[in-house]
Amino acid sequence: MVNIKTATEIEKMRVVGALAAEQLEMIAEHITPGVSTGELDRICHRYTIDDQKATPAPLNYRGFPKSICTSVNHVVCHGIPSDEKILKDGDIINIDVTLIKDGFHGDTSKTFVVGTAGVLAERLTQVCKESLYLGIQAVKPGAYLGDIGAAIQTYVEKNRFSIVREYCGHGIGTVFHDEPQVLHYGKKGTGPELKSGMTFTIEPMINAGKREIKDGPEKDGWSIVTRDHSLSAQWEHTVLVTEQGYE
Numbered sequence: 001m002v003n004i005k006t007a008t009e010i011e012k013m014r015v016v017g018a019l020a021a022e023q024l025e026m027i028a029e030h031i032t033p034g035v036s037t038g039e040l041d042r043i044c045h046r047y048t049i050d051d052q053k054a055t056p057a058p059l060n061y062r063g064f065p066k067s068i069c070t071s072v073n074h075v076v077c078h079g080i081p082s083d084e085k086i087l088k089d090g091d092i093i094n095i096d097v098t099l100i101k102d103g104f105h106g107d108t109s110k111t112f113v114v115g116t117a118g119v120l121a122e123r124l125t126q127v128c129k130e131s132l133y134l135g136i137q138a139v140k141p142g143a144y145l146g147d148i149g150a151a152i153q154t155y156v157e158k159n160r161f162s163i164v165r166e167y168c169g170h171g172i173g174t175v176f177h178d179e180p181q182v183l184h185y186g187k188k189g190t191g192p193e194l195k196s197g198m199t200f201t202i203e204p205m206i207n208a209g210k211r212e213i214k215d216g217p218e219k220d221g222w223s224i225v226t227r228d229h230s231l232s233a234q235w236e237h238t239v240l241v242t243e244q245g246y247e
């Protein structure tokens, strides 16, 4: 069963969602050539605790060792920040932040370009962002979960990029990863019907090459990379179904 939030719960989702968004805005200026992903993690961790009075949800989640995920270039998702991983000009990096405030989760991510991007990196990042917004625009009461995936898939494949199938968006609230599973591909009119008061994430991961993935070479149990080593981008929002559509 997909749970429907009360007005009070929705207000808490709004608060934590805004904090998560502010954190992504805060970190932007720190993403420069020469910075390590470990340093970005420390900045976010401190900001979450000291300034936002919130909790970083990834830290110790199923054993995840850091407060944010940093996924660079061919890393699809769940990259673990480290002091050894130094960003260089032209890299792309997804920063995925999830905060907990007053018991509720806000989960958002975007792909940043480090310095000056190459043409392909820029296009992959933009198409991924646009696909997320097309998915969000499919959200309204009476629509179907499959409408979201269909909107994303149509656009991404028209641009000749591929969609990762193994990971999906998710219901979110007091639980980090809840029902339903929000696929980033699919057919219009399929899946559960959307109802006002549902909250879930949409978070397409798209690759410049083939869609297949594998575990990262570090064998850290988390980082996922493209099998063909092609670039991968991801964008994520936490979304509420409203009477009119979405928020």
Ligand code: MF3
Binding pocket: 057, 058, 059, 061, 062, 064, 068, 069, 078, 096, 097, 098, 107, 203, 222, 236
């Ligand atoms: N924030 C990720 C998501 O979008 C989940 C990260 S789980 C972690 O669902 F443990 F890797 F942090």
Ligand code: CO
Binding pocket: 107, 169, 170, 201, 203, 236
């Ligand atoms: Co998520």
Ligand code: CO
Binding pocket: 096, 097, 098, 107, 108, 109, 203, 236
């Ligand atoms: Co996330």
